[in-house]
Amino acid sequence: MSDLRVHNFSISLDGFATGAGQAANAPFGHAGERLHEWMFATRFWHEMVGGQGGSGGADHAFAVLHGPGISAEIMGAGKFGPPGWQDDPDYKGAWGPNPPFHTPVFVLTHRPRPSIEMAGGTTYHFLDASPTEALKVAREAAGDLDVRLGGGASVIRDFLTEGLVDHMHVVQVPILLGRGVRLWDGLESLEDAYHIEAVSTPSGVTHLTFTAKSR
Amino acid sequence: MSDLRVHNFSISLDGFATGAGQAANAPFGHAGERLHEWMFATRFWHEMVGGQGGSGGADHAFAVLHGPGISAEIMGAGKFGPPGWQDDPDYKGAWGPNPPFHTPVFVLTHRPRPSIEMAGGTTYHFLDASPTEALKVAREAAGDLDVRLGGGASVIRDFLTEGLVDHMHVVQVPILLGRGVRLWDGLESLEDAYHIEAVSTPSGVTHLTFTAKSR
Numbered sequence: 001m002s003d004l005r006v007h008n009f010s011i012s013l014d015g016f017a018t019g020a021g022q023a024a025n026a027p028f029g030h031a032g033e034r035l036h037e038w039m040f041a042t043r044f045w046h047e048m049v050g051g052q053g054g055s056g057g058a059d060h061a062f063a064v065l066h067g068p069g070i071s072a073e074i075m076g077a078g079k080f081g082p083p084g085w086q087d088d089p090d091y092k093g094a095w096g097p098n099p100p101f102h103t104p105v106f107v108l109t110h111r112p113r114p115s116i117e118m119a120g121g122t123t124y125h126f127l128d129a130s131p132t133e134a135l136k137v138a139r140e141a142a143g144d145l146d147v148r149l150g151g152g153a154s155v156i157r158d159f160l161t162e163g164l165v166d167h168m169h170v171v172q173v174p175i176l177l178g179r180g181v182r183l184w185d186g187l188e189s190l191e192d193a194y195h196i197e198a199v200s201t202p203s204g205v206t207h208l209t210f211t212a213k214s215r
Numbered sequence: 216m217s218d219l220r221v222h223n224f225s226i227s228l229d230g231f232a233t234g235a236g237q238a239a240n241a242p243f244g245h246a247g248e249r250l251h252e253w254m255f256a257t258r259f260w261h262e263m264v265g266g267q268g269g270s271g272g273a274d275h276a277f278a279v280l281h282g283p284g285i286s287a288e289i290m291g292a293g294k295f296g297p298p299g300w301q302d303d304p305d306y307k308g309a310w311g312p313n314p315p316f317h318t319p320v321f322v323l324t325h326r327p328r329p330s331i332e333m334a335g336g337t338t339y340h341f342l343d344a345s346p347t348e349a350l351k352v353a354r355e356a357a358g359d360l361d362v363r364l365g366g367g368a369s370v371i372r373d374f375l376t377e378g379l380v381d382h383m384h385v386v387q388v389p390i391l392l393g394r395g396v397r398l399w400d401g402l403e404s405l406e407d408a409y410h411i412e413a414v415s416t417p418s419g420v421t422h423l424t425f426t427a428k429s430r
Contacts, residue, residue, distance in 0.1 A: 013423070014399035015230060174411040174423070178403025184229035188393025196389040198415040206413045206421050208228070208389070 002139055003146045003166035003215070004074075006156060007066040009183070010035040010171045010205075016180035017153035024082040027094060029180055035173050038205045039063055048100060058201040062169060071145035072138040073101050076155035077109040080124070086111045093124060104141040106134055108155060131159045153183040160187055168194075168210040217354055218361045218381035218430070219289075221371060222281040224398070225250040225386045225420075231395035232368035239297040242309060244395055250388050253420045254278055263315060273416040277384060286360035287353040288316050291370035292324040295339070301326045308339060319356045321349055323370060346374045368398040375402055383409075383425040 011017045012035065019029030028035060039045050044063035046054035054060065077086070085091045086109060093099065093116075102121040112126035127134050138147045149159055159165050170183070194210040201207065226232045227250065234244030243250060254260050259278035261269035269275065292301070300306045301324060308314065308322075308331070317336040327341035342349050353362045364374055374380050385398070409425040416422065 014402065172413075172421075174406060174413060176399060176402045176405040178401065184391060186393065187229065187391045190391045191389060196419065198387075198389060198419060198421045200413040200415045200421060204411065204413060206387075206415060 006168040012177040016177040019180040071142035075150035172206040221383040227392040231392040234395040286357035290365035387421040
């Protein structure tokens with residue numbers, strides 16, 4: 001069976017994956033872009049946005065794993081758009097006309113709508129479903145390939161709680177946000193189910209990888 | 216002026232420095248000894264308890280910094296003893312007849328009592344004082360040497376909030392406790408005042424050092 005994988009999911013030292021005050025012009029609230037600067041500096045990111053250059057070290061090596069072997073993504077409503085997007089029937093997501101997914105994307109929302117086909121291979125589908133149900137649908141769409149779990153934090157928590165995540169890459173950034181949405185709440189003893197590795201890199205971040213013992 | 220330093224302060228991935236349910240036979244609550252196994256494996260620890268052996272790598276190198284240059288410690292009431300110790304007028308602390316401090320130790324409590332002289336150079340003094348006041352007293356006792364801030368988490372938070380900590384060494388252990396006392400609450404933007412380094416080691420822990428930019 002294919003894996004469910006989390007990649008490049010960045011949190012602060014105090015565990016926040018997004019700050020407070022999320023809005024259309026502030027998708028990570030008061031965190032701004034600080035949780036993702038490590039990624040913007042990599043060759044992975046430079047190439048994704050059509051440029052050149054960028055660092056080719058450990059941060060890059062982790063970052064590139066985001067793409068290969070993935071053929072569907074599941075994301076929460078908060079990653080698709082800012083609070084209230086469900087009220088706009090023509091809204092097409094926060095990721096532009098050519099979103100960086102290039103696969104089917106399953107958006108979890110209690111107010112589903114018809115699918116939207118975007119340029120570059122991304123099609124948004126909208127599901128009001130439990131984690132187990134959503135994963136079943138996404139796995140069928142992915143065929144033999146893996147499914148990416150795109151976040152946000154509360155969605156990842158829900159899937160971890162159900163024991164559905166096979167591989168998780170979390171990047172801890174040395175800042176303290178103080179408020180926002182925490183990744184780790186309610187996950188006592190998660191280490192029982194995962195092999196965990198920690199690797200700090202010269203940029204100052206620490207990459208944490210969780211590999212399910214059941215795999 | 217001498218420094219106020221925190222050493223070997225261990226927390227879980229989700230930021231808890233102690234678990235829930237602290238008691239005389241469970242000083243770290245449901246965390247048990249899991250937050251400190253990295254330290255028990257070091258040569259530093261083996262030698263402190265009068266033995267031999269132990270690892271001599273990076274974990275040891277960080278751990279030994281606990282001692283040199285220190286001539287007083289400040290600790291919270293919860294590090295001195297389990298909940299309720301204030302009701303026992305003969306209580307002499309949870310650290311045995313020859314405590315591992317070997318300096319004056321200033322215990323913060325709203326119910327101070329007469330000082331207690333122990334074997335090995337440790338004398339417990341009891342202070343009902345603000346962080347600034349307690350540090351002034353401890354610095355006078357330490358002379359030209361530094362003061363260690365021994366914890367627990369809420370005491371360290373109070374001193375950080377007042378901008379009194381010059382150096383802090385936090386060890387992040389890859390377990391999730393889910394409940395207990397958090398170190399990081401209410402410390403938004405702490406990184407503005409500190410140079411932060413992260414170093415993960417082969418034992419699986421990540422050493423975080425905070426060096427005050429003002430020093």
